Amino acid sequence: MFRFTIHNRAPVIMNYNLNQLSTRQEKQSTYKALKSLLKLISVERKNLWLALIAILVNSGLLLLGPLLVGHTVDTYIRTKQFHGVLVFGGILLVMYMIAMVTGYTQTRLMGGVGQRMLYTLRNAIFNKLQELPVSFFNQNKAGDLISRVNNDTDKLNQFFSQSLMQFIGSIVTMIGAGIFLLSINTALGAATLSPAVVIVLFTLALSPWVKGKNAKNLKSVGSMSAEIQESLNNFKVIIAFNRRDYFRKRFNEANTENYKTAIGAGLANNIFVPVYGLLSSIAQLITLLFGIYLISTGNFTLGLLVSYISYTTNFYNPLRQLAALWTSFQVAMAGWDRISQILSLESNLKQVKVDENITSDAALLEFKNVHFSYDGSKEILHNINLRFEKGKTYALIGPTGGGKTTTASLISRLYDATKGTVLLNGKDIRSFSAEQRTQKIGFILQEPFLFTGSVKENILYGNSLYKEVSDEQLEKIIEEANLNALLAIFDEGLNTQITSASDSISLGQKQLIAFMRAVLRNPELLILDEATANIDTITEQLLGSILNKLSKETTLVIIAHRLNTIENADEIYFVNEGEVQKAGTLSDALNMLLKGKRVS
Numbered sequence: 001m002f003r004f005t006i007h008n009r010a011p012v013i014m015n016y017n018l019n020q021l022s023t024r025q026e027k028q029s030t031y032k033a034l035k036s037l038l039k040l041i042s043v044e045r046k047n048l049w050l051a052l053i054a055i056l057v058n059s060g061l062l063l064l065g066p067l068l069v070g071h072t073v074d075t076y077i078r079t080k081q082f083h084g085v086l087v088f089g090g091i092l093l094v095m096y097m098i099a100m101v102t103g104y105t106q107t108r109l110m111g112g113v114g115q116r117m118l119y120t121l122r123n124a125i126f127n128k129l130q131e132l133p134v135s136f137f138n139q140n141k142a143g144d145l146i147s148r149v150n151n152d153t154d155k156l157n158q159f160f161s162q163s164l165m166q167f168i169g170s171i172v173t174m175i176g177a178g179i180f181l182l183s184i185n186t187a188l189g190a191a192t193l194s195p196a197v198v199i200v201l202f203t204l205a206l207s208p209w210v211k212g213k214n215a216k217n218l219k220s221v222g223s224m225s226a227e228i229q230e231s232l233n234n235f236k237v238i239i240a241f242n243r244r245d246y247f248r249k250r251f252n253e254a255n256t257e258n259y260k261t262a263i264g265a266g267l268a269n270n271i272f273v274p275v276y277g278l279l280s281s282i283a284q285l286i287t288l289l290f291g292i293y294l295i296s297t298g299n300f301t302l303g304l305l306v307s308y309i310s311y312t313t314n315f316y317n318p319l320r321q322l323a324a325l326w327t328s329f330q331v332a333m334a335g336w337d338r339i340s341q342i343l344s345l346e347s348n349l350k351q352v353k354v355d356e357n358i359t360s361d362a363a364l365l366e367f368k369n370v371h372f373s374y375d376g377s378k379e380i381l382h383n384i385n386l387r388f389e390k391g392k393t394y395a396l397i398g399p400t401g402g403g404k405t406t407t408a409s410l411i412s413r414l415y416d417a418t419k420g421t422v423l424l425n426g427k428d429i430r431s432f433s434a435e436q437r438t439q440k441i442g443f444i445l446q447e448p449f450l451f452t453g454s455v456k457e458n459i460l461y462g463n464s465l466y467k468e469v470s471d472e473q474l475e476k477i478i479e480e481a482n483l484n485a486l487l488a489i490f491d492e493g494l495n496t497q498i499t500s501a502s503d504s505i506s507l508g509q510k511q512l513i514a515f516m517r518a519v520l521r522n523p524e525l526l527i528l529d530e531a532t533a534n535i536d537t538i539t540e541q542l543l544g545s546i547l548n549k550l551s552k553e554t555t556l557v558i559i560a561h562r563l564n565t566i567e568n569a570d571e572i573y574f575v576n577e578g579e580v581q582k583a584g585t586l587s588d589a590l591n592m593l594l595k596g597k598r599v600s
């Protein structure tokens, strides 16, 4: 009958849990992380170059200073030519003023780069989150995600706006000072620089530990934020079951954990500064003692020693700053790891290309040997075969937890089958674009989702047909679709406001809005997942009559727990323990249901 091959079948990713991924991804090298980060800011190339030039000029001027001072001491002060001292004093003043301007320019440029990067990153993460499949949101807590979008991105911004150029400037100043130190007197230079080697080794040895501590801290900020979000979401349940103590305890645990990791990170982050300070003081001491010795043996001048001490300061001061900057870099990298984890995830719900020969007897929707598992380990649906024909009405019944909602989720492609194929119009459902698919398939979920806004906005959500209709036009459309009796249930009609998405209207009313939303889209296939569960019998009859008046072309899949709603079904399927079988007549279905342990 059919023959189809699938190109680049998307791998079915099961594990979307970021906090489990992290153990694997934490090993990502700093170099690799940095490279991917630099790609992100390549659009700022011009500003980065300008800032770099500014910082180079700045460092160059600061480096020239001590040489001029030394020269002044040896040529003018020791020979008491005070005119020369004044001239050189003036030159130095102008140089330091230019250095101030370049320093300011650099700060301003990089501040802008940092803010724009923050903006781009937040957008990138948010857009990525919109692309990810439902499995991702099942496996990650909203609070942790929010913390990644808010907190971690800001760590990167701080590094870029405050530290990056300072970092480069410090390195340039250090290299320059190092060259001066070695070229004026190699032996003295080598002695002065020797403590720096210790510093470098110390830094390299400790950096992974520092980054690890910071990663732990960011993670605990995420967990705490997840804890807050969960208790805010469930506050009614918490109060109703008097479980405030329980949540207080859980929050306290998260907060304690955060406190501990923050102390740990603080300790790690501050370890460099004192060590650097000590070693730079030692270097000054070496320079002074060795320098005086060289002067006493007649191999050095006082002016040169003055320059030398300045260069030693010029070398070790930036190094001391580097200690702080290095920490800020480690924090930023730990944040970037958490961000790139999200950015590198791929949706497993990509559109795929298929070659197929569609036969004329292709059903509207078909399941062929479909298996499904939410987490990749426990199989929920086992080898499902279904066939829904155009214009017919199907009912899925069965005990709670049997797999009805899961089946409906696969039809609307909230998830992809783990094995087997779901076919829409005889073509793999994964080959349709999201737009094509949602035009054909409408569904009303067991837990409908509404936005804050008016009933009108909620009804028209995602409906490309009626994007720009006026209230009057929409009322007419609603009347033609026989939905006006439903709209009348809302006090202010289309303009009824839904203030807080969870509370201002009842669950039943939400289902009515979801119902109107789905029917107005005029889909080829309409799935109702216990859509009448929270609706009174009279309104339910109303819904029934609306469904009866739907176009004869519309295929209906009704998942119901009250049998009266499925009287008119052309075919009844019994869904139990992940298996689906045809139930035959309504009374056969009833028998099957009664045999099941729990009746939904």
Ligand SMILES: Nc1ncnc2c1ncn2[C@@H]1O[C@H](COP(=O)(O)OP(=O)(O)O)[C@@H](O)[C@H]1O
Binding pocket: 138, 374, 375, 380, 398, 399, 400, 401, 402, 403, 404, 405, 406, 407, 600
């Ligand atoms: N998001 C999910 N993650 C993991 N397991 C799930 C998820 N949703 C449902 N399940 C499991 O899948 C099985 C079928 O559930 P469901 O399809 O909702 O049943 P029904 O709608 O028939 O009551 C149940 O064992 C349930 O625990």
Ligand SMILES: [Mg+2]
Binding pocket: 404, 405, 406, 446, 529
């Ligand atoms: Mg269900």
